[in-house]
Amino acid sequence: MKKLTCAVMGALMITSVLAGCGKKENTTTAGNEGNSQVSQTQESSSKSEEKSTSQSNDQLESQISIFNGFTAQIPKGYTFTGGGGKIIYNSKDKTDIYISRSFDKKSVLPLTSVTKETIVESISQLLWTDDGISEQINGYTKDVPVTVASVTDTEINGIKMKKFEGKLTLAKSSSDKDTTWDCYIYGYVLEAGPNTVGFFGLEQEQSQSADKIELIKKNMDAMAKTIKLI
CATH class of the missing domain: 1.20.5 (Single alpha-helices involved in coiled-coils or other helix-helix interfaces)
Incomplete structure (x- = not known):
């Protein structure tokens, strides 16, 4: 048991x-x-x-475009022209344009020293000396009043940049400076080789519609993400 x-x-x-x-x-x-x-x-x-x-x-062309000290892809349907600077535009609608230009006399200015004042000076006084650029602007382009509302530090793909936003004021012509309108500007400043370069978008349509402003930001940010120094 x-x-x-x-x-x-x-x-x-x-x-x-x-x-x-x-x-x-x-x-x-x-x-x-x-x-x-x-x-x-x-x-x-x-x-x-x-x-x-x-x-x-x-939204960008697959082909890389060469600028002053860097390369980048540009929006589809756009092309670029210019001598000392480059301007990117859509031949079907030239209201939104994108400009790459060195600071000229400020070309050796380090990025850390870039301020609202230096950006204003560059865009207002130096930008319009390039015929390829000024021919694409719908308005009087000499000594353009510029206001920069903000400048912030950023880094894209390991490249340090200054991102800025503001406006510039165009006049109808040299003989009619009383007819003016403010144009939205948005872009970046970076050191490209020996130069300090501004790369920004401009909405020059007088209506300054919200969708056009958003297009400037969208295209500019997309291009900035493809920048490579040369």
Whole structure:
């Protein structure tokens, strides 16, 4: 009788151990499933970021354009011209334009010394000496009044820049300086080779509509992300 009791208890213990082992294996499987779900989520997030980057690049030409000390891609449907500076424009609608130009006399100015005042001076007095640029501006372009509302430090793809926003005032002509309108400006300043370069967008349409302002920001930010120093 004692032997039978011991045999039964032994069988129960073996069954219990086997059942416990089965549960442990199930727990491990569940953990693997959890890790798999996390991995799938991370992969999905990564693909989403790649898609977003691709969509951003879709608005730019695949061909790289060469500027003063750097290269960048420009918006699709746009082209550029200019001598000492470059101007990017859409021949179908020239109200939004984008300008790259060194600070000339301020070309050796380090980025850390760039202020609202130096940006104002560069755009107001030096920008319009390039015929390729001034020919694309709808208004009198000499000694243009400029106001810079903000300047902030930023870094894009390892390149330190100053981002700025403001306005400049155009007059109808040299003989009609009373007819004026303010134009939105938005862009970046960076050190490109030996030069300190301004790269910014200008909305010169008198109505200054919100969608045009947003287009300036969208195109300018997209181009800035493709800048590479040369």
